[in-house]
Amino acid sequence: MVARTLSVLTLLVILCASMAVGQSNRITVQADAGTETINRHIYGHFAEHLGRGIYDGIWYRNADGEFEIRDDVVEALRAIQIPNLRWPGGCFADYYFWKDGIGPVEDRPTIVNTNWGGVTEDNSVGTHEFMELVERLGTEPIVVGNVGSGIVQDMAQWWEYVNHPGTSPMADWRRENGRDEPWNIRYWGVGNESWGCGGNMRPEYYADLYRRFATFLPAYENVRPFRIAAGPAGDDYNWTEVMMREAADMMDGLDIHHYTILGDWVTRKGHATEYGEAEWFELMRRSWQVEEIIEGHREIMDRYDPEKRIWMIMGEWGTWHEQEEGSTPGFLYQQNTIRDALVAGHQLNVFNNHADRIKMANIAQTVNVLQAMILTRGEQLILTPTYHVFEFYNVHHDATLLPIEVEVAPYEFQGQSIQAVNATASQADDGSINITLVNLDPNAPRSIETVLSGANVRSVEGRVLTADDMRAHNTFDNPEVVSPQVFNGARLSGNTLNVDLPAKSVVVLTLR
C-alpha cells in the first residue's frame, strides 16, 4: 500500500514538473524603455549591537585584548560593494548613549544590552570604531539616534560631534579624540521601531516627537541631514497614514520593517535548516506578501507625496528563524540555506521593480545575526548562500531598471499556488543588460522564452546558485556546498533568449 501511494505521488510530481516545463513561459523585457534608476542603497546592510554581530563577529579580540576589525570580513563585504551600513540598531539604538562609546576605551562605562540576551558590553565599539569600519568598507553610514530613552540635546550633540566642520564644543571634543575632519554622516534615523522596542508610542505621539527631534539636526556647509522617520511594522498602514499626514514636510525617508517569518512568531518560529516542502512553500508564499505590503504603503505615500521626494526604505528585512539550538539566548544566530537565498533574490527583485519609490533597504543583519551574509566561528569564516545572491545582484547597483513582464507557470503545492518566478532586468552604463531570475519551485525547472524588445545584444553569459537538496547550506566543515556555478542554460537567438531555469535557483545573466 505504501509503495503504491509512493508511486502515485511520484507520478504526480513528474506530471506537475512536466506541465510546468511544458506550459508556455514567457518574459518580456522592454530594453529601450528604462526610466528609473535602481538606487544602489537598496543593497544596504545593518549591523546592530546584538549577539555576535559586532563583538566576536565584525570585531575580534586581538592578542592584546583589544577589539580589532577582522580583515576577512572587510574583504568579503567589499566584494559585494555594500553601499551603506545601518548602526547601532535596531532596538539597541533606543537604549544607546553615544557618549559612553567615546574616548579611551578603558574609561568607557559598560552597558546592559537589555533587548538582546541581557549581556553587559563595554562600549569598545563606539562612533570612532564604527566609522573606521565604514571607511575600510568604502560604504556610507546610517546612524540611528536614540529617541525612545534619550533626549533631544543628546541626539543633537551626536550630530554636531560627527558633522560640525568648525569650532564647536562637540567638534573640539571629536578632535581631542583624534579625528580632525568631520565624517559628514547624512543618513540619520530618528528612532527605531517607535511603535515597539523604541518606545511603544502611538503614531500621533511619535509624529510630534519626530518633528521635535528632527528640528535639531541642522544643515552645515558640508552636510545636510537626510532625516529618516521610524516607519511601520509590516502592514500597519495607519502608522504610514499618520506619519505622512503629520510629518512628511520634515521627512526624507520612511523606514518600514518587514521580516519573513514562519510559525508562531511569539512562541516558536520556523526551523532554519530542518523543513519539508510544506514549510518551504509557506515561506515563499510569505515572501510574496512583501509586494502587497509595499503596494499598501506606496498608495498612502503617493497620496501625500506624489513627487516621490520621500524615500520608501525597507530598513529591516529578511528571514527570521528560530535561533540555532545551543546558541546564546537572545543572540539570533541562525543558519542560512538555499531557501533563504531564494527569499533574498526574490525580495530584491520586488524592491528593484519598485525602484521609483523604494530607494534604500537593509537586510538584517550582516554577520552572525538573522539572515547574515557571513558566519564566523573563532578564526573561521563562511559565506552564506544569501551572500552569493548579493554578489550576483551587484550588477543592478545604480543601473537603469527595464520594464519587465513575467508570465510563468505557477508553483503549486497542496491546492495552493504562488507565482514561481520573478525577475529584474536592468541596463548598466556600458550598455550591457543584466537579468536576475529566481525560481521558487523546489521541484520543477522552467523553460522560459525571454523577448528583449528594443535590445541590441549578441552574447549571453551567466551564473547560477542552486542545490540538489532543498536544505543545503554551507558549514564550517563544508563551506562551499551552495556556491555560484557557471550557468550554461541560456541561448540567444536574435533578441530572444531561451533560459532553462533550474528548480530552486537564482540566476544572473549578462547580455552584451
Ligand code: AHR
Ligand atoms: O533585527 C533584530 C531586531 O528586529 C531589531 O533590533 C529591531 O529593530 C527589529 O524588531
